Amino acid sequence: MTSTLVPRPSVETATGEVLAAVPAPVPETSPQAVPDRDADAPVLAIDIGGTKLAAAVVEPGGRIAVYDRVPTPNNPAMDAEGLWRTLAALLEKLLAEAGGPDLAGVGVGCGGPMTWPDAHVSPLNIPAWRGFPLRDRLSETYPGMPVRVHNDAICLAIGEHWRGAGRGRDNMLGMVVSTGVGGGLILNGHLIDGASGNAGHIGHIIVDPDGPPCGCGGRGCLEAVARGPALVDWAREQGWPGTTGVALAADARRGHPVAQAAMRRAGRALGLAIASATHLCDLEVVSIGGGISQAGALVFDPLEETLRTHARMDYARRVSVVPAALGQTAGLVGAAALVFEATKYWSAD
Numbered sequence: 001m002t003s004t005l006v007p008r009p010s011v012e013t014a015t016g017e018v019l020a021a022v023p024a025p026v027p028e029t030s031p032q033a034v035p036d037r038d039a040d041a042p043v044l045a046i047d048i049g050g051t052k053l054a055a056a057v058v059e060p061g062g063r064i065a066v067y068d069r070v071p072t073p074n075n076p077a078m079d080a081e082g083l084w085r086t087l088a089a090l091l092e093k094l095l096a097e098a099g100g101p102d103l104a105g106v107g108v109g110c111g112g113p114m115t116w117p118d119a120h121v122s123p124l125n126i127p128a129w130r131g132f133p134l135r136d137r138l139s140e141t142y143p144g145m146p147v148r149v150h151n152d153a154i155c156l157a158i159g160e161h162w163r164g165a166g167r168g169r170d171n172m173l174g175m176v177v178s179t180g181v182g183g184g185l186i187l188n189g190h191l192i193d194g195a196s197g198n199a200g201h202i203g204h205i206i207v208d209p210d211g212p213p214c215g216c217g218g219r220g221c222l223e224a225v226a227r228g229p230a231l232v233d234w235a236r237e238q239g240w241p242g243t244t245g246v247a248l249a250a251d252a253r254r255g256h257p258v259a260q261a262a263m264r265r266a267g268r269a270l271g272l273a274i275a276s277a278t279h280l281c282d283l284e285v286v287s288i289g290g291g292i293s294q295a296g297a298l299v300f301d302p303l304e305e306t307l308r309t310h311a312r313m314d315y316a317r318r319v320s321v322v323p324a325a326l327g328q329t330a331g332l333v334g335a336a337a338l339v340f341e342a343t344k345y346w347s348a349d
């Protein structure tokens with residue numbers, strides 16, 4: 001895994017010369033992440049998803065100082081520029097609330113797919129943006145500082161590794177299971193990007209070759225079995241009368257046999273995928289966030305049982321699977337870490 005120094009923007013050279021008379025404080029961690037800026041400067045973190053646009057001013061330790069969000073416009077007439085204006089207005093308002101701080105950079109988690117690292121984004125749930133040059137537009141708006149964009153599931157995983165359930169562990173898979181199944185992979189303490197920034201796509205590990213078709217064009221992927229809408233579809237085929245994942249989880253808690261079977265089905269699929277990933281990557285910990293982690297033992301018990309049945313190599317037995325710790329803000333914290341902890345989480349530039 002290579003890491004890249006943040007290029008020194010020319011506009012900052014003069015600042016550096018001025019500061020040269022007074023030695024700048026040395027940051028405690030990752031001095032290469034923000035070499036030219038005040039160690040206390042916050043990051044503007046952005047989380048772009050199908051249901052909401054969220055943003056925060058995040059302090060160097062990962063604390064969220066100011067937070068705001070708006071629903072993602074779902075008006076079919078909304079075009080690319082209209083959506084951009086909605087985001088830009090949110091960011092302007094947020095930074096005003098924060099008192100207009102000098103920023104160390106901008107970190108973004110955005111739904112995929114996207115080209116990476118240049119971040120021409122085409123989020124599945126946001127049809128207004130197809131190949132939208134998100135990184136370029138943010139760089140024009142916030143010149144002279146690093147702007148870094150990654151997949152939203154990867155930012156969740158980074159957040160959990162940096163400040164959540166995977167803190168202090170070097171080898172972790174961070175998963176999110178909701179309307180889709182995504183993930184990010186940390187090995188030897190560093191985010192693994194792969195050839196195109198897509199490493200860690202646990203949702204498309206095959207758990208049942210004869211299983212349901214997947215949105216990727218394949219069949220029997222973990223996502224096709226365990227994502228919320230797939231659980232609802234399966235339960236309805238078995239005679240369950242509801243229509244939403246929330247209702248399914250509530251019925252499972254009340255003891256509805258089909259709803260409970262749907263949760264077991266998801267747990268087993270997750271256990272199979274995690275067993276394979278653990279053997280392949282020698283993981284210490286797997287965190288699971290998203291709606292399904294709310295189901296608790298209804299999902300985690302069959303998950304553990306399946307995992308222990310299949311993860312049999314000595315090194316794989318020690319893996320622990322835990323609910324994500326950070327909740328709704330994990331993606332923003334992870335996006336901020338793309339700037340604050342670049343040596344660990346940002347290999348491109």
Ligand SMILES: [Zn+2]
Pocket residue numbers: 203204214215216217218219221223224
């Ligand atoms: Zn798939």
